[in-house]
Amino acid sequence: MPNLPTILTLARIVLVPAMMILALPQVPSGRVWAGIVFIIACITDFLDGYIARKRKEVTIFGSVIDPVADKLLVSAALLSLMDLGMLAGWMVMLIIGREFAVSGLRVVLASEDYVMPASNWGKAKTVTQMLAIVALFFQWPYAAVLFWLSVVLTVISGLEYFIRARHILFKK
Numbered sequence: 001m002p003n004l005p006t007i008l009t010l011a012r013i014v015l016v017p018a019m020m021i022l023a024l025p026q027v028p029s030g031r032v033w034a035g036i037v038f039i040i041a042c043i044t045d046f047l048d049g050y051i052a053r054k055r056k057e058v059t060i061f062g063s064v065i066d067p068v069a070d071k072l073l074v075s076a077a078l079l080s081l082m083d084l085g086m087l088a089g090w091m092v093m094l095i096i097g098r099e100f101a102v103s104g105l106r107v108v109l110a111s112e113d114y115v116m117p118a119s120n121w122g123k124a125k126t127v128t129q130m131l132a133i134v135a136l137f138f139q140w141p142y143a144a145v146l147f148w149l150s151v152v153l154t155v156i157s158g159l160e161y162f163i164r165a166r167h168i169l170f171k172k
Contacts (some may be wrong), residue, residue, distance in 0.1 A: 020076050
């Protein structure tokens with residue numbers, strides 16, 4: 001039986017297609033509704049980790065599926081915003097590419113029994129991406145500036161992970 005944190009993570013995954021459908025151009029006020037669904041999904045992201053740690057209910061399944069759910073959510077939101085003509089494809093692919101690269105890096109590190117915790121750069125990237133996505137869905141002023149900041153933090157945090165892992169990646 002899944003615990004509450006796992007249920008919240010799975011709920012986030014279920015919200016992804018709902019958000020994408022709402023973000024379709026033909027849905028009246030869909031962009032705003034998609035933004036609301038995105039916010040709800042972000043709240044589940046915060047709650048699942050908080051509850052799992054507080055109740056000591058961290059599971060292997062939860063540890064694997066949570067980052068997958070996060071990447072699905074952000075990637076789907078970025079693709080939806082790109083479909084709406086609000087983001088350039090190269091920016092979306094830069095962010096999604098970084099996520100694949102860091103996920104791959106984590107797999108390599110795990111094969112060497114090395115766990116790399118999230119860095120402050122990575123945390124700042126995540127928060128900035130989520131805020132930028134909300135700002136874009138709601139078309140807030142300076143949303144583009146916030147998104148550019150998230151792109152810069154995406155690049156910096158990605159590079160930082162690989163630099164921190166170089167002693168494992170290039171060991172003989």
